Amino acid sequence: xxxxxxxVVVLGxxxxxxxxxxxxxxxxxxxxxxxxxxxxxxxxxxxxTVETTGGDEVGTDQTDSDGRFAIELPDxxxxxxxxxxxxxxxxxxILREGGAERRITVGANRTQPVAFGIGDGSxxxxxxxIEILQRTLEGxxxxxxxxxxxxxxxxxxxxxGLVNFAHGELVAxxxxxxxxxxxxxxxxxxxxxxxxxALGAVVGAINELGLWRPLRNRGTGLVAMLVIxxxxxxxxxxxxxxxxxGRARAYVSFQGQSATSYGVIRITDKDLFSIALSLAVLILVxxxxxxxxxxxxxxxxxxxxDLASSxxxxxxxxxxxxxxxxxxxxxxxxxxxxxxDQVSWDMGFQxxxxxxxxxxxxxLGTAYGALVGSLIVGIFVQVSTIVIPDETxxxxxxxxxxxxxxxxxxxxxxxRARIG
Amino acid sequence: xxxxxxxxxxxxxxxxGPLAVFYALMAIGLNVHFGYTGLLNFGQIGFAxxxxxxxxxxxxxxxxxxxxxxxxxxxxxVLFALLLGLPTLRLRADYLAIVTIAAAEILRLLFRSVSAxxxxxxxxxxxxxxxDFYALSPFETSARYTILGARWSGxxxxxxxxxxxxxxxxxLAVWLLMRSPWGRVIKAIREDEDAARSxxxxxxxxxxxxxxxxxxxxxxxxxxxxxxxxxxxxxxxxSANTFLAYAALILGGTARVLGPVIGxxxxxxxxxFTESGLVELTGADGIIPPEILSSTDVAQIRFVLVGLGxxxxxxFRPQGIFGDRREVMLDAR
Numbered sequence: 001x002x003x004x005x006x007x008v009v010v011l012g013x014x015x016x017x018x019x020x021x022x023x024x025x026x027x028x029x030x031x032x033x034x035x036x037x038x039x040x041x042x043x044x045x046x047x048x049t050v051e052t053t054g055g056d057e058v059g060t061d062q063t064d065s066d067g068r069f070a071i072e073l074p075d076x077x078x079x080x081x082x083x084x085x086x087x088x089x090x091x092x093x094i095l096r097e098g099g100a101e102r103r104i105t106v107g108a109n110r111t112q113p114v115a116f117g118i119g120d121g122s123x124x125x126x127x128x129x130i131e132i133l134q135r136t137l138e139g140x141x142x143x144x145x146x147x148x149x150x151x152x153x154x155x156x157x158x159x160x161g162l163v164n165f166a167h168g169e170l171v172a173x174x175x176x177x178x179x180x181x182x183x184x185x186x187x188x189x190x191x192x193x194x195x196x197x198a199l200g201a202v203v204g205a206i207n208e209l210g211l212w213r214p215l216r217n218r219g220t221g222l223v224a225m226l227v228i229x230x231x232x233x234x235x236x237x238x239x240x241x242x243x244x245x246g247r248a249r250a251y252v253s254f255q256g257q258s259a260t261s262y263g264v265i266r267i268t269d270k271d272l273f274s275i276a277l278s279l280a281v282l283i284l285v286x287x288x289x290x291x292x293x294x295x296x297x298x299x300x301x302x303x304x305x306d307l308a309s310s311x312x313x314x315x316x317x318x319x320x321x322x323x324x325x326x327x328x329x330x331x332x333x334x335x336x337x338x339x340x341d342q343v344s345w346d347m348g349f350q351x352x353x354x355x356x357x358x359x360x361x362x363x364l365g366t367a368y369g370a371l372v373g374s375l376i377v378g379i380f381v382q383v384s385t386i387v388i389p390d391e392t393x394x395x396x397x398x399x400x401x402x403x404x405x406x407x408x409x410x411x412x413x414x415x416r417a418r419i420g
Numbered sequence: 421x422x423x424x425x426x427x428x429x430x431x432x433x434x435x436x437g438p439l440a441v442f443y444a445l446m447a448i449g450l451n452v453h454f455g456y457t458g459l460l461n462f463g464q465i466g467f468a469x470x471x472x473x474x475x476x477x478x479x480x481x482x483x484x485x486x487x488x489x490x491x492x493x494x495x496x497x498v499l500f501a502l503l504l505g506l507p508t509l510r511l512r513a514d515y516l517a518i519v520t521i522a523a524a525e526i527l528r529l530l531f532r533s534v535s536a537x538x539x540x541x542x543x544x545x546x547x548x549x550x551x552d553f554y555a556l557s558p559f560e561t562s563a564r565y566t567i568l569g570a571r572w573s574g575x576x577x578x579x580x581x582x583x584x585x586x587x588x589x590x591x592l593a594v595w596l597l598m599r600s601p602w603g604r605v606i607k608a609i610r611e612d613e614d615a616a617r618s619x620x621x622x623x624x625x626x627x628x629x630x631x632x633x634x635x636x637x638x639x640x641x642x643x644x645x646x647x648x649x650x651x652x653x654x655x656x657x658x659s660a661n662t663f664l665a666y667a668a669l670i671l672g673g674t675a676r677v678l679g680p681v682i683g684x685x686x687x688x689x690x691x692x693f694t695e696s697g698l699v700e701l702t703g704a705d706g707i708i709p710p711e712i713l714s715s716t717d718v719a720q721i722r723f724v725l726v727g728l729g730x731x732x733x734x735x736f737r738p739q740g741i742f743g744d745r746r747e748v749m750l751d752a753r
Binding site for chain 2: 105107163215218220222223224226227228230231232233234235236237238239241242349353356357360364389391392394395398399401402405406409
């Protein structure tokens with residue numbers, strides 16, 4: 001069932017993230033939304049009016065250059081009617097299903113996103129095949145992003161046996177560091193990201209040196225370490241919420257790009273850049289694992305720790321390197337996720353389960369398995385939005401995780417070891 | 421001085437409050453799973469959500485009687501346990517953890533999706549299902565009672581009495597079960613699964629029964645929670661809650677009948693104590709300046725403290741207050 005067209009960007013993912021975090025911490029009520037389509041990009045200057053159900057005007061706003069609007073609700077929580085002035089839409093952009101009026105209910109202290117279905121008509125005749133192609137491309141971008149974060153998770157499991165539930169926080173911390181450098185300190189995003197990656201490696205090293213290495217030396221059991229990583233994840237996640245705030249926020253650079261056409265497929269420059277960068281980085285990681293001494297040592301430790309140790313490999317140093325690599329890659333993944341969606345305090349947890357899905361699908365503990373698995377999960381999640389609503393798209397990825405455990409628990413590239 | 425007293429009164433109320441009941445029931449379930457059987461169930465909140473929404477959907481959406489709602493909630497939990505257990509109970513502990521947390525998250529995402537609005541109310545949730553429950557109350561629901569300086573409404577008293585009765589019955593059931601032959605097999609599976617299997621025990625079936633039993637406790641907890649708040653909203657059932665229940669369980673001591681109950685009570689006393697204490701300290705005439713910690717951040721501090729507490733407990737005292745270190749399933753993989 002072709003429910004939606006690519007060109008219809010119903011609402012910014014930003015709005016979805018605000019809902020997902022579940023607790024907009026702002027005082028007062030607000031209605032927000034974004035108007036944009038694939039071809040026109042963000043639409044500026046459209047008047048949005050909010051009325052009470054009785055017909056009294058509460059507030060009005062015009063969309064800004066990013067296509068966003070925000071209207072404060074001085075009367076507080078309740079039912080409202082939001083109207084879009086269709087005459088303000090540029091030529092070629094039309095209202096789709098649902099029309100120009102939305103009835104919504106705003107809860108106390110909530111920032112309520114409103115979605116208008118608008119389309120530029122360009123893909124009206126698009127065939128299902130092109131739709132799948134387009135979604136696959138988005139899926140490749142998303143999958144590569146998951147893969148970057150997941151390679152570290154898988155290598156950490158492979159070398160230490162730890163299932164690190166706090167790995168998502170490495171992603172979020174990296175993205176937040178880059179956000180502060182980019183927005184507060186005014187550094188352009190690319191140098192800010194480079195700095196954040198370095199700091200992310202340091203965060204990974206602190207993880208290993210400050211917590212996990214002492215625990216390993218004490219002989220703490222693996223299940224205990226797993227639960228400790230959950231404690232760490234909870235603590236870090238909510239420290240992030242205190243430091244960063246409950247709202248999702250965007251980087252200042254590369255906002256509001258409109259898509260360029262390449263034949264039948266349309267993609268924004270930043271998404272294309274994201275794909276290219278992830279591919280390049282992952283190939284470099286693969287080359288490092290394959291060709292360099294430390295990479296071979298990593299694979300050796302992951303394969304058989306005792307054997308590696310007795311062959312003269314300094315296992316602790318290799319594990320430290322794995323943590324630094326994991327922290328750096330997670331940061332880069334986080335920045336790319338923040339760029340395509342937005343930066344939020346709980347982005348790490350959202351990504352964590354998909355990372356697990358990718359890693360398990362590929363085979364726990366293998367670096368290349370994480371890569372392949374994540375790519376499949378990313379594509380599956382994006383392509384599944386053709387049939388299921390956008391907001392439930394992560395469900396597909398998680399179901400895939402359960403199905404693969406039934407069919408082949410060791411994963412695609414994992415050895416057929418007994419894990420039951 | 422008055423402020424200290426206020427903080428103590430609020431904390432004492434939390435010691436017996438509906439949230440303590442909710443987490444005690446979830447933790448009793450987790451104790452069956454993790455403490456006795458060694459199943460690392462990270463999706464307990466999914467069972468709680470099914471319990472709460474079982475009542476809410478039956479009563480509010482379909483207009484069925486309250487008792488049917490309770491049955492539906494319990495049946496849903498049993499069904500969820502079966503669905504979850506079939507593919508996963510053969511897996512190692514860490515895999516089971518990942519799958520169960522993913523399953524709970526799937527449930528929450530489905531319940532809160534816009535397409536589920538006619539049934540679950542999506543992000544707005546459901547309300548107006550607790551009338552029949554409060555109609556049974558022997559306490560005057562609108563009256564106020566003062567106990568130990570804290571003021572309780574008749575509604576709260578009724579929820580809490582039903583809740584603690586369930587907790588007591590649950591503990592009794594667990595105590596009886598764990599000294600039965602069934603309980604001995606369950607504990608044997610925790611200690612050495614292969615040994616239990618070699619003695620001809622159907623390990624898979626026992627694990628499944630344990631998963632169902634613990635899941636029912638989770639569902640009962642979710643029902644008490646939904647009735648206490650008179651609303652059911654998918655976002656109340658975040659995965660973090662499972663870990664709060666784990667923290668309560670480990671604090672009290674795993675594989676002890678009363679461990680999860682006492683753990684949950686102390687847990688909520690400590691949480692309410694730090695929270696109301698911090699609210700006083702960060703308030704208008706408090707001593708912590710808002711640049712360091714504003715009063716809106718106090719709610720988040722709760723989770724930070726729980727996280728740090730969980731880590732500290734597992735590192736320094738994994739058996740909690742009452743547990744026996746030899747009985748804590750933490751070294752296996």
